Structures are given as C-alpha cells and as structure tokens.
Amino acid sequence: MTPPWFGASSTSSVAKASSLATVHLREGRERPLRREHPWVLSGSVDHVEGDPESGDVVRVEGAHGERLGVGDYDPDSQIRVRMHGFGPTDADPDEDWLLARIEAALAWRATHPALRDTDAIRLIHAEGDGLPGLSVDRYADWLVLKLTTPAMWRRAQRIGEILQPLTGAQGAWLRGDTSVQTERALFGSVADEPVQIHERGRAYWVDLRHGQKTGFYLDQRDARDLFRRLAAPDVRALDLFSFTGGFALAAQQGGAREVVAVESSLPAHKLLCRNAPGVEAVLGDVPEFLRKDERRFDLIALDPPPFARRKRDVSAACRAYKDLHLWALRRAQPGAHLLSFSCSHHVGAELFAKVVLSAALDAGAELQVLGTLGAPPDHPLALTHPQGAYLNGLLLRVVEPA
Numbered sequence: 001m002t003p004p005w006f007g008a009s010s011t012s013s014v015a016k017a018s019s020l021a022t023v024h025l026r027e028g029r030e031r032p033l034r035r036e037h038p039w040v041l042s043g044s045v046d047h048v049e050g051d052p053e054s055g056d057v058v059r060v061e062g063a064h065g066e067r068l069g070v071g072d073y074d075p076d077s078q079i080r081v082r083m084h085g086f087g088p089t090d091a092d093p094d095e096d097w098l099l100a101r102i103e104a105a106l107a108w109r110a111t112h113p114a115l116r117d118t119d120a121i122r123l124i125h126a127e128g129d130g131l132p133g134l135s136v137d138r139y140a141d142w143l144v145l146k147l148t149t150p151a152m153w154r155r156a157q158r159i160g161e162i163l164q165p166l167t168g169a170q171g172a173w174l175r176g177d178t179s180v181q182t183e184r185a186l187f188g189s190v191a192d193e194p195v196q197i198h199e200r201g202r203a204y205w206v207d208l209r210h211g212q213k214t215g216f217y218l219d220q221r222d223a224r225d226l227f228r229r230l231a232a233p234d235v236r237a238l239d240l241f242s243f244t245g246g247f248a249l250a251a252q253q254g255g256a257r258e259v260v261a262v263e264s265s266l267p268a269h270k271l272l273c274r275n276a277p278g279v280e281a282v283l284g285d286v287p288e289f290l291r292k293d294e295r296r297f298d299l300i301a302l303d304p305p306p307f308a309r310r311k312r313d314v315s316a317a318c319r320a321y322k323d324l325h326l327w328a329l330r331r332a333q334p335g336a337h338l339l340s341f342s343c344s345h346h347v348g349a350e351l352f353a354k355v356v357l358s359a360a361l362d363a364g365a366e367l368q369v370l371g372t373l374g375a376p377p378d379h380p381l382a383l384t385h386p387q388g389a390y391l392n393g394l395l396l397r398v399v400e401p402a
C-alpha cells in the first residue's frame with residue numbers, strides 16, 4: 001500500500017546553469033573522485049579557473065585535464081565541492097538530476113517494508129540519496145528541510161515545487177545550519193505549535209521550527225522499538241539524555257513498571273512531560289543525576305549528544321563516554337540491558353566498543369554485546385561516502401555475577 005506521504009508526480013521549470021568554472025585538482029588527488037566520493041576538500045584544490053560564486057555548479061578536473069565530474073561550489077567550506085555527477089559528464093542545464101533523485105528517494109521509501117507504521121520518516125538523506133546538502137523529513141502532514149550548502153539554498157524554491165505535489169504536504173519549513181534569519185516556510189503554512197506524529201503505536205509532539213535536528217530523532221526509531229520490546233512489566237527503565245521522551249514513551253508502551261527520564265533542555269523537558277505523562281521526568285544534568293540517584297534499573301538508554309564534533313575532540317570525547325558508562329553501569333541491575341550510543345562520526349564503532357570495555361573493566365562489570373545498533377533504512381549510507389556514518393550503538397547485557 002502506498003503510504004500517505006507519497007503523492008502524484010510533478011514537473012516544473014528550473015533556472016538554466018551558466019557556463020562553468022573549473023576546479024583543477026592537485027597532482028594525485030583524482031582517486032577518490034574516480035571512486036565517486038562526493039567531496040572535494042580544499043586541500044585537494046590546485047587552482048580554480050573562472051570566477052565561480054558560492055553555490056555555482058563547477059566542473060572538476062584532474063591535474064592532467066581528466067574530467068572527473070560536476071558539483072556544487074562553496075568557497076567558504078573545507079568541503080569545496082560537493083559532487084553530483086561523475087566522469088566526463090557536463091552540468092545538466094535543467095538540473096533534471098535533482099528531480100530524478102528526489103523522485104527516486106521518495107519512491108523506494110514508499111514501499112519499503114521496514115518503513116511502515118509511521119507518519120514520520122526521513123525522505124531525503126543528503127549524500128546517502130545522492131543529494132549532498134539536502135535533508136528532508138516528513139512529520140505527518142508537514143515537511144522540514146535542512147539545507148546545508150549555498151547551492152541547495154539557491155535551489156530551495158525548485159525543491160519546494162518538486163516536493164509539494166510529490167508529498168501532498170500541507171506545508172514545508174526550511175531550516176539552515178548557520179543562520180536563523182533564513183529559516184522560513186517554503187510552501188504552505190507550518191504552525192509555530194508542536195505537531196503530533198504517530199510512530200509504531202507511539203504518539204509524540206514535535207516542535208518543527210525550534211526542536212533539535214529537524215524536531216525529532218528519527219534515526220532512533222528502530223532502537224525505540226527494541227527498547228519497547230525489552231520493557232517487560234516488571235522492568236524499571238531509565239532514559240538518559242531523553243530529549244522529548246523517545247525511549248521513555250517506548251518503555252511505557254512496553255509496560256515497564258517505572259520509567260525515569262533525564263534531560264537538561266527545558267523546551268525538550270516540557271515536550272517530554274506532554275509526550276509521556278506518568279514518566280518521572282527529571283530536568284537536569286545526566287552525570288549529576290547518576291552520581292546522586294542511587295536507584296538501579298533493568299533497562300537503560302544512554303544517548304548523549306555528539307561529544308566529538310571535530311577530529312581533535314576525540315580524546316576528550318572518549319574520556320566523557322567512559323565516565324558516563326562507569327556511572328551508568330553503577331545504576332544497572334545484574335541482567336540489565338543497556339542501549340548505548342555515540343553519534344560522533346569521529347568515534348567509530350571499534351573505538352566506541354573499546355571505551356565501553358574500558359569503563360566495564362573499571363566498574364568491575366562483565367558485559368555481553370547482544371547486537372549492534374544504528375540508523376534505520378530511511379537514513380541510507382552511500383558506500384562511496386563512509387563519512388556519512390555517524391550513529392554507533394551497542395545493545396549490552398550486564399552479566400550476573402556467578
């Protein structure tokens with residue numbers, strides 16, 4: 001069955017591309033582009049021929065004139081060009097690639113069996129869908145777009161013209177990375193009040209305009225389902241860094257006898273209280289809570305914000321992850337399940353597991369890994385772009401002492 005977020009097809013006119021400037025790479029920097037990696041970093045650029053403006057489409061050539069493809073230029077970013085065509089291709093003056101990729105991204109999701117039973121879904125996941133700089137989330141009848149490149153901001157109107165008939169959405173809200181002034185409705189109307197979404201039998205209020213990310217952590221949908229399954233009626237559950245109560249409500253849905261959620265942001269805490277009445281909602285700092293509250297839990301979600309936004313933050317992030325696990329393990333009953341996450345790309349799965357092991361050794365706890373966790377299928381990773389991997393999770397079990 002076709003879900004409600006997929007509608008009729010559209011075609012409409014777009015601006016013509018002007019003649020292209022060319023970014024020439026330094027000697028030996030062609031290989032990633034031959035393998036269709038979508039980024040040209042500033043350090044790979046030898047010189048630029050022509051005078052491209054921020055957001056222009058440029059051609060990219062190797063040191064010996066090999067035509068490597070075309071992409072979006074951003075002189076102010078370390079990622080100087082984000083590629084959307086490879087090989088001896090030239091720029092598509094009507095940008096039909098944009099329409100084709102948006103249609104493709106929506107089409108496969110519309111029938112994917114792992115994306116049923118929710119009206120909140122990521123429709124476009126940037127490089128993962130061949131659309132660098134563009135993320136689009138559907139929340140019931142509304143869309144939230146996150147545009148992270150000057151080129152995608154320039155295309156905003158055209159993207160709206162494509163999405164409106166395809167999705168039948170009532171309104172779309174544009175969000176940026178940097179400048180709040182540019183945030184606005186792209187089409188239709190988007191209320192300043194939270195809207196309600198329904199995910200696998202759970203109803204959440206989502207603040208589309210002001211909430212973190214685009215309003216909700218859609219990437220934890222499958223982990224919330226797992227949390228629900230682990231929350232049997234005799235279970236005492238703890239949702240740490242709970243935001244608006246994603247895991248807390250899933251634990252209630254599973255029938256947990258007691259659910260505690262800890263979050264430091266006041267707007268998120270207020271929505272948490274609305275989403276999951278009956279949960280003990282603590283407005284405060286997680287490390288402080290873990291040091292002071294002496295209760296023990298059978299099921300814990302540990303989903304902190306990204307501790308390492310840059311490579312140089314990795315050591316400090318590992319120390320912070322280790323401390324958190326040390327304290328969380330002190331609050332875990334023997335036999336407890338712990339769902340633990342890192343959403344820092346720079347802390348890869350292997351390093352994250354080492355940090356958890358080191359905390360377990362210091363805490364005198366034995367842990368089993370029952371599974372690995374990650375983003376659901378509406379957040380695809382392009383194999384050509386390993387930098388797109390960011391969410392590493394472990395399902396851990398605290399082994400009872402012999």
Ligand SMILES: C[S@@+](CC[C@H](N)C(=O)[O-])C[C@H]1O[C@@H](n2cnc3c(N)ncnc32)[C@H](O)[C@@H]1O
Nearest residue numbers: 217220241243246263264265285286303304305
């Ligand atoms: C990755 S998000 C959690 C998402 C949530 N698990 C969900 O599925 O919706 C991290 C959350 O931690 C909160 N936070 C950051 N630092 C905190 C702290 N020291 N104590 C409590 N909450 C914190 C942020 O406000 C944010 O809501």
